[in-house]
Amino acid sequence: MPDMTALIELDRVEKVFDVRRRTGPLRRERRQVRAVDGISFTVPAGQVVGYIGPNGAGKSTTVKMLTGILTPSGGRLRVAGIDPSRERTRLARRIGVVFGQRTTLWWDLPLRDSYELVRRMYRIDAARYRRNLDRCVGLLDLAPLLDVPVRQLSLGQRMRGDIAAALLHDPEVLYLDEPTIGLDVVSKAKVRAFLRTVNTEQGTTVLLTTHDLTDIEQLCRRVMVIDHGRLVYDGGLDGLHAAGDSERTLVVDFERELPPVELPGARCERVEGPRQWIAFPAAASAAPLVAELAARHGVVDLSVREPAIEDVIARMYAASSTAPA
């Protein structure tokens, strides 16, 4: 009996591409590239999952298999109980896809006409269409843009238009491939706020690939990290810190200049006059360190800096590429 709550299921999914390379005037060398190398995970309905990894890690290939455009070379894959590559069109009615770098809208048509085409394509009944369009137009500030041809929209406007187009048919799953790429801070915030609303109000399951870790921090409770076609981390954001051996930093202002302080389980990273930066494992408590410092020296001020998620991920990528394949 399959787990009915798991909307996306991957079991040892593989995708191998044949790459032909010129090695001489007439010779071609055939080489196999394992873009996705045995990935397994399940995503329950209603979850927002971040799917991250460096360029060429296999993220987009996974998404293309999940939508049925690419056929897996091995393993088993189901989305809403459907085998995507076999029933691509049936699945298409139940999922929404947004590519940050491509548009699903029609270049020469006003936004409104593009949505009309989407309505007919997905056979959305009039009442539902009205309701969803009104909601998207309201939340994404699309009202002034509806009669503008897509080619005249700015990148941020177009992206909002694209996201709305992907949600008009109430998809159960929404794949977002770098939805905030190239957007300014305000547009990014709008997009994130909208996605949060969609997830909480509609219960839409979201799989988000991105290079912008702020997207992940603000939207996802679960993160999957993929590198070289393999899943190297699957868990919460907090766990990511532990998995990446990340450190927090205590910034201390002493009463006077001191030599670098030595504390058990911590190390002094930097000294600048009376200020010192003391690194300690992210999982450890700062309290005993603070007590020890205060007992030994006169402390004027102190603050704790959380590790930047970028650093954590960068360390994880580095670790997975040096690990034996």
Add this chain to the structure above:
Amino acid sequence: MHLYATVAASGFRRHATYRVATAAGVFTNTVFGFITAYTYIALWHERPHLGGYDQSMALTYVWIGQALFATSSLMGGGFQDELIERVRSGDIAVDLHRPADLQAWWLAADLGRAGYQLLARGAVPMACGALAFDLALPASPATWAFFLLSVALGVLVSFALRYLVVLSVFWLMDGTGIVAVSGLSTLFFSGMLLPLNAFPGDLSAIALVLPWSALLQVPADILLGRHTGGALAAALAFQAAWAVLLLGAGRLLQSAATRKVVVQGG
């Protein structure tokens, strides 16, 4: 079905948006019409009744060619370049995500385009030609109706051929060569340069059974009243047969292409 009607309507409207481009196209077709007309006058002066056409019929043929040049894409183009670019850039991924048939979608869009081109770039040059020359246009509404039906079938064949060209890019990854070759073949074998009947012997016989003759030669001969009765039915059946065959080939190739698709980039 409703969806594809909407797609066709948006194909029509989309081309109607570019008024300056339409005006430039009408101007070009009219100018070329005049140039070709005077060339034909010189040719028919030397060789009266070439291909079985008198001079008035030959001039009519010229203006039918100009009228159908954009409508039936007698030198390729239309959706072709756009879809090839989508295959090359990987934007085709977006199209494949849609719960719609790729071939039906682009056929609908191309029919919408052809409809607009017939009204804008077809009617106006034809009217100019009729004012300037003594054309052999039929009086019977039935002949005009069969002509329009034949044009519609010609557009289907034209689409089917161009769709095959597009699909080849899934394997070739660059469409420049095949687009050039198919464009020139279309120009020559549709009868745009010279009526196929005027070709010498065997070449004429061969050209008349190739699919390209469905684009211009057949509709033109219907309007000129050269096909009547059983011959008219046979001419329309000839076009329909090529349309079915080539659209079917497109379907087969399409499923092979989407099976092997390697989407470019990202």
